[in-house]
Amino acid sequence: MRKLTWKGKVGIAGLGVAILLGALVGTYFWQIRMQKPYEVNMGEMHHMEGMAGHQHGTASAATHQASLATRSCEAITEGENDAPIREFRLTALQSEKKLDNGGTEKVWTFNGLTPGPEIRVAEGERVRVVLDNKDIQEGVTIHWHGIVLPCSQDGVAGVTQDAVKPGEQYTYEFIADSPGTYWYHSHQASSxxxxxxxxxxxxxxxxxxxxxxxQEETILIQQLNGTYLMNGSTKGTHIEAAPGKRVRLRMINAANETETIRVDGASYRIIAMDGHDLHEPEMLEHHKFLMGAGQRYDLLFEMPQQGKVVVTSESGLKVALGTGSEPEIRSDYSLFRWTDYGEPDPNAPVDKLTYDQSYTLKLDQNLFINSINGKSFHEIPPLMVKEGQRVKMTITNAGGGDHPFHLHGHIFQVLSHNGQALSGSPVYLDTLLTQEGDTYEVYVKADNPGLWMMHCHNLMHASMGMSMMFNYEGISTPFRVGTKSGNLPDL
Ligand SMILES: [Cu+2]
Incomplete structure (x- = not known):
């Protein structure tokens, strides 16, 4: 290596100091901004002129008359029907959790547990969850990640409800009409x-x-006070599975960072992403896959006649299925790509999708302030849609690491990646993992009137500003976001 001159050394040191100063100044200004008392009505942000979209086809939006007749998000509830009711009770409370690395963590739980109790229902059932808050001072909510439900049930503090304070109660009710793997979490101070x-x-x-x-099993990855856990363990857990059994493995990434997942001991299919089945997924040999924060992957494999199947994350977390010898660990894994996996569905041709409105979203990061189209959180004009519109969003990751982009209340379909149309199975997601330099086009039908958050699911990025609204014209909210109300959905 070439020896550095003293000038070079001073230059590098100077650059380091400048980067450090920049980071400190950026964080400082962000904190000042967050401390200034403020209050925002996330449904009234269209007085900021909404985000300019490009119109296509015949649907000419009458944008300017929108604010006349309004309907409150609070009044949009699940209608009556005779679906069977499944009722659950979740109480938020402080507790302690002993970890298998010897540590004890002060944690916030549902019913004394983290992860909280699994909620499991059948497709079509009416889910009723009574949330109580025992002692979480800043209040809590529950957001049903990936579930399409009425606006008032979305669990976003300051948008669809007030945070539930100690001693208070809130009842969620919605029909679970889309089968699959989902998760729930508080959307008050989510980070x-x-x-x-x-x-x-x-x-x-x-x-x-x-x-x-x-047989089916679920694996959840979480970051508990900074410690990574897979099914509650820092080291590795074990699941019983007999030779020859076909296992459906539901995987949930509830942490903030992208996970690289490897499966040793069996070939497998990825049969669903974000809860939605893929069409004719082929067998994967020696593949690893990326799971963005908030995303879910469902795997299907057959237990070998001898030995274990081991699921490992690159961060070293592990779950072993079955007994016997350890599988051979290979080093020649190729990276799974979902943009050309499986077969196109003749009943849902992607190239037949047309749209009325298109929007461009640029996700970026400067000095730790995260932005969409150059602005942060409540300063970002909402993306305004009308009920029935077909919307195309072009999402670019311009920097700042991975940005798993999550839209509430809808399922979107991915059209293309970096200009290349999807050529395999249709892919329906609620959370899209974008990496630096990526551009994706996605299609969403505006068929669920409400006020919906759209944000990076690295919740640290969301808390630093990468969060905005997907708002329907004519929908209002009585709730307020800000330091005055104490409703801070992504702090
Ligand atoms: Cu991000």
Whole structure:
């Protein structure tokens, strides 16, 4: 290596100091901004002129008359029907958790547990969850990540409800009409509360399964006060599975960072992403896959006649299925790509999708302030849609690491990646992992009137500003976000 001159050394040191100063100044200004008392009505931000979209086709939006007749998000509830009711009670409370690395963590839990109790219902059932808050001072909510439900049930503090304070109660009610793997978590001060443990699995069993299996298991990755856990363990846990059994493995990434997952001991199919089945997924040999924060992957494999199957994250977390010898660990894994996996669905041709409105979103980071189109959180004009519109969003990751982009209240379909149309199975997501330099086009039908958050699911990024609204014209809210109300959904 070339020896550095003293000038070079001073230059590098200077650059280091400048970067450090920049970071400190950026964080300082952000904190000042957050401390200034403020209050925002997330449903009235269209007086900021909404975000300019490009119109296509015949649907010419009458944007300017929108504010006349309004309907409150609070009044948009699940209608009556005779679906069977499944009732659950979740109480948020402070507790302690002993870890298998010897440590004890002060945690926030549902019913004394983190992850909280698994909520499991059948497709079509009416889910009723009574939330009580025992002693979480800043209040809590529950957001049902990935579930399409009425606006008032979305669990976003300051948008769809007030945070539930100690001694208070809130009842959520919605029909679980889309089977799959989901999760729930608090959406009050989410970057703090999720990390402290307020989260759990949410599984909707299908009425009719497209895939056959003998056994199913769920793996959840979380970051508890900074410590990574897979199914509650820092080291590795074990699941019973007999040779020859077909296992459906539901995987949930509830942490903030992207996980690289490896499966040793069996070839597997990825049969669902974010709860939605893939069409004719082929067998994967020696593949690892990326799971963005907030995303879910469902795997299907057959237990070998001898030995274990081991699921490992690159951060070293492990779950072993079965007994016997350890599987051979290979080093030649290729990276799974979902943009050309499986087969196109002739009943849902992607190239037939047309849209009325298109929007461009640039996700970026400067000096630790995270932005969308150059602005942060409540300064970002909402993306305004009308009920019935077909919307295309072009999402670019311009820097700052991975940004798993999450839209509430809808499922979107991915059209293309870096200009290349998807050529395999249709892919329906609620959370899209974007990496630096990526551009994706996604399609969403505006068929669920409300006020919906759209944010990075690295909740640290969301707390630093990468969060905005997807608002329907004519929908209002009586709730307020800000330091005055104390409703801070992504702090
Ligand atoms: Cu991000």
């Amino acid at each position: 703090i509360q999720v990390e402290k443990g307020l989260l759990g699995n949410f599984i909707v069993d299908p009425q009719q399964d497209r895939f056959e299996y003998d």
